Amino acid sequence: AQTVTQSQPEMSVQEAETVTxxxxxxxxxxxxxxxxxxxxxxxxxxxxxxxxxxxxQNATENRFSVNFQKAAKSFSLKISDSQLGDTAMYxxxxxxxxxxxxxxxxxxxxxxxxxx
Amino acid sequence: xxxxxxxxxRVICKSGTSVKIECRSLDFQATTMFWYRQFPKQSxxxxxxxxxxxxxxxxxxxxxxxxLINHASLTLSTLTVTSAHPEDSSFYIxxxxxxxxxxxxxxxxxxxxxxx
Numbered sequence: 001a002q003t004v005t006q007s008q009p010e011m012s013v014q015e016a017e018t019v020t021x022x023x024x025x026x027x028x029x030x031x032x033x034x035x036x037x038x039x040x041x042x043x044x045x046x047x048x049x050x051x052x053x054x055x056x057q058n059a060t061e062n063r064f065s066v067n068f069q070k071a072a073k074s075f076s077l078k079i080s081d082s083q084l085g086d087t088a089m090y091x092x093x094x095x096x097x098x099x100x101x102x103x104x105x106x107x108x109x110x111x112x113x114x115x116x
Numbered sequence: 117x118x119x120x121x122x123x124x125x126r127v128i129c130k131s132g133t134s135v136k137i138e139c140r141s142l143d144f145q146a147t148t149m150f151w152y153r154q155f156p157k158q159s160x161x162x163x164x165x166x167x168x169x170x171x172x173x174x175x176x177x178x179x180x181x182x183x184l185i186n187h188a189s190l191t192l193s194t195l196t197v198t199s200a201h202p203e204d205s206s207f208y209i210x211x212x213x214x215x216x217x218x219x220x221x222x223x224x225x226x227x228x229x230x231x232x
Binding site: 033042043044045047050091095097100101102103104105106107108109 | 148150158161162207209211213214219220226
């Protein structure tokens with residue numbers, strides 16, 4: 001079974017600053033994907049960024065980037081130039097991949113507050 | 117992008133009654149859908165995997181007779197909470213993989229169930 005750990009229940013960052021959210025995972029699988037999802041107050045789950053385990057290059061999506069350390073089983077999310085709209089719960093998630101998408105295992109989440 | 121519609125968004129029911137929640141993939145076919153439960157300020161926990169044309173697969177500890185899942189077509193899965201009790205009050209979210217080798221999962225808007 002897979003486990004996903006987010007050790008920061010809450011984080012705060014000022015607008016325009018950079019913040020890093022931590023995530024570690026444990027698995028014996030060799031083929032998997034890692035995700036960061038954002039859940040704003042509306043509670044709609046929104047995909048922020050995705051990383052394929054077989055790729056060494058870290059994924060980036062505009063202001064969002066990850067630091068994927070496969071050997072250490074670490075998958076942190078960096079948000080640059082933070083905006084008020086980034087305020088949300090952020091969940092790290094693991095997915096075992098067998099050729100098609102499968103269920104997600106989520107971490108406990110980090111509540112991010114962006115302040116003026 | 118692909119859209120998953122979940123209905124209703126909120127429901128209040130009396131103890132002992134049953135409630136049905138629908139999850140529809142609007143512009144793609146989903147042979148598999150996933151049902152998650154989220155308690156306040158907690159993470160998403162997978163309840164079951166809904167499979168079109170066959171029985172759902174339930175996670176350990178989830179009562180299959182209480183949480184009935186039907187996946188009657190390639191675009192619709194339903195979760196029925198039978199004989200609801202106050203402890204069943206929660207936020208329920210469905211998701212569907214976009215299909216094929218694509219790993220992105222699309223989430224419904226969620227249903228807030230309150231049992232009184």
